[in-house]
Amino acid sequence: MSNSTTDPLHPLRIAYSPCPNDTFVFDAWAHGRIPGAPALDVTFADIDITNGMAERGERDVLKVSYAVLPWVLDEYALLPCGGALGRGCGPLVLVKDRGLTYGPGVDLTGKTVAVPSERSTAYLLFRLWAADVLPAGVGKVVVLPFHEIMPAVRDGRVDAGLVIHEARFTYQDYGLHCLADMGEHWESTTGLPIPLGAIIAKRSLGADTLLTLAESARTSVRMAWDDPEASRPYVRAHAQELDPAVADQHIGLYVNEFTAGLGDAGYAAVRGLLTRAAAEGLVPAIGPDALAFP
Numbered sequence: 361m362s363n364s365t366t367d368p369l370h371p372l373r374i375a376y377s378p379c380p381n382d383t384f385v386f387d388a389w390a391h392g393r394i395p396g397a398p399a400l401d402v403t404f405a406d407i408d409i410t411n412g413m414a415e416r417g418e419r420d421v422l423k424v425s426y427a428v429l430p431w432v433l434d435e436y437a438l439l440p441c442g443g444a445l446g447r448g449c450g451p452l453v454l455v456k457d458r459g460l461t462y463g464p465g466v467d468l469t470g471k472t473v474a475v476p477s478e479r480s481t482a483y484l485l486f487r488l489w490a491a492d493v494l495p496a497g498v499g500k501v502v503v504l505p506f507h508e509i510m511p512a513v514r515d516g517r518v519d520a521g522l523v524i525h526e527a528r529f530t531y532q533d534y535g536l537h538c539l540a541d542m543g544e545h546w547e548s549t550t551g552l553p554i555p556l557g558a559i560i561a562k563r564s565l566g567a568d569t570l571l572t573l574a575e576s577a578r579t580s581v582r583m584a585w586d587d588p589e590a591s592r593p594y595v596r597a598h599a600q601e602l603d604p605a606v607a608d609q610h611i612g613l614y615v616n617e618f619t620a621g622l623g624d625a626g627y628a629a630v631r632g633l634l635t636r637a638a639a640e641g642l643v644p645a646i647g648p649d650a651l652a653f654p
Contacts, residue, residue, distance in 0.1 A: 371399035372573075375413055376423035378404045378598035379525055380607040381614035385442055387591035389580035397576035398569075404598065406505060407557065408477035420562050421573060425477070426555040426630055427484040430643040433650045435562060437570055438630070440653050442559035442577035445618035445626050450543015450554045451482035452528060454536040455520045456513055466540060470499040471519035476506040481556050482524050484637050485542040491640055492545070510534045524556075526602060526610045552629040553618060570654035581620050627651060 376382040390400050403419070411428045413419050417435050429438065453473070468490075475483045478501070490497065499519075504512060509521035514534045522542075523531065531538070543554040561573050584591050599607050618626045630651060638645040 371401040372420040373401045373403070373418075374421040375403040375405050375410045375419045377406055377410070380595045380599050380602065380610045381444060381619075382423055383595045383598050384584050384588075384591045384611045384615055385577070385581050385619060387580070387594045388583040389576050391594070393583065393590075394576055394579050396572075397579070398572065406476075407480060408503075408505070411477060411479050414560060417562070420565065422560050423557055424560055425479060425481040425484075426558045426633060427481040427637070427643065428479045429558060429560075429630075429650075430634060430638070430646050431479075432560065433646060435564075436560035437563050437653055438651050439559040439561055439570070439574045439577060440622045440626075441574055441620055442581065443555075443619065443622075444557035444614045445553045445555045445622070445629060446614060446616050447547060447553050448543065449528070449556070449613045450541055450546060451485055451522055451524050452531065452541055453486070453520055453522055453539040454510065454513055454527075454531050455539045456516065456536055457519070466493055467496065468494055468498040468520060469496040472500045472502060473498050474502050474504045474509045474512050474518040474521040476504070476509065476522065476524055478503060480524070481633070482522055482542065484633065484642060485546055485554070486522050487642055488636055488640065489540065489542050489545045492549070493540075510536060526606050528613075529606050529609050546633075550629075550632055552632050553625055555626070555629045555633050556614070558630075567654040574653070578620055581615065584615070 376386060388394055389397055390402055407425055410422050411424050414422050414424045414428055414432045414436060477483060506524055509523050510527055510531060512518045513521040513536055520539060546554050559577060561570055595607055634643060634646055637643045
């Protein structure tokens with residue numbers, strides 16, 4: 361077991377996003393308010409960056425897309441808490457042109473679609489949706505940082521954009537329209553919650569440390585719920601351009617019972633996503649015990 365988990369002079373290296381849900385979840389832990397929890401050395405990075413970090417094994421603990429798990433589960437274990445799943449919180453496909461039709465008649469043939477990452481859960485949900493409702497596919501997919509996608513659609517640089525996070529609450533400010541809701545499609549076809557972001561930790565830390573990490577994450581979530589005001593300075597410091605009311609909406613949507621514990625429904629959602637994606641040839645298949653913890 362690594363000494364880094366108990367020695368405050370050698371804290372665990374963790375990377376997660378500056379988004380309100382992550383800063384809310386990790387506030388108590390990151391600021392040393394959980395007795396016995398390992399000290400953390402925090403790096404802030406967007407999900408596309410943390411996915412790459414996981415593939416290169418660059419941190420002890422990471423917030424990543426569930427979609428990247430098939431490539432990293434040999435080295436990392438999925439923690440049963442701290443992540444983002446839910447209902448009514450899926451990625452959206454946005455357009456500027458009202459002429460594009462919502463529903464079975466959607467046609468993105470020859471269109472350019474901006475996505476936040478080709479290894480994001482959002483993109484995986486988009487690909488599964490497209491396999492069901494876009495028989496002709498799309499013209500071209502381009503990767504942009506998620507905060508650049510709505511301006512690109514608004515300015516006509518792309519025809520459509522796949523958005524995540526607080527864009528769900530702000531896209532109308534850009535004069536955009538929702539073409540399709542990936543989460544709505546997922547829920548209607550599976551009945552399962554939408555798996556978005558996962559917390560993973562290196563298996564080499566050992567079972568005892570992994571259990572401590574899971575308990576620390578769970579305690580941090582519960583402390584944030586018990587005293588929401590305590591996390592506000594941390595949330596605001598890393599979401600400075602976000603309206604506080606939108607930040608609160610963001611937290612309310614993405615931090616829920618599945619953050620405290622995946623439970624049977626959460627695990628079913630993760631395995632369902634990866635199984636369907638593997639059947640479509642989008643990700644490698646995972647083994648029957650790949651999600652086991654610790």
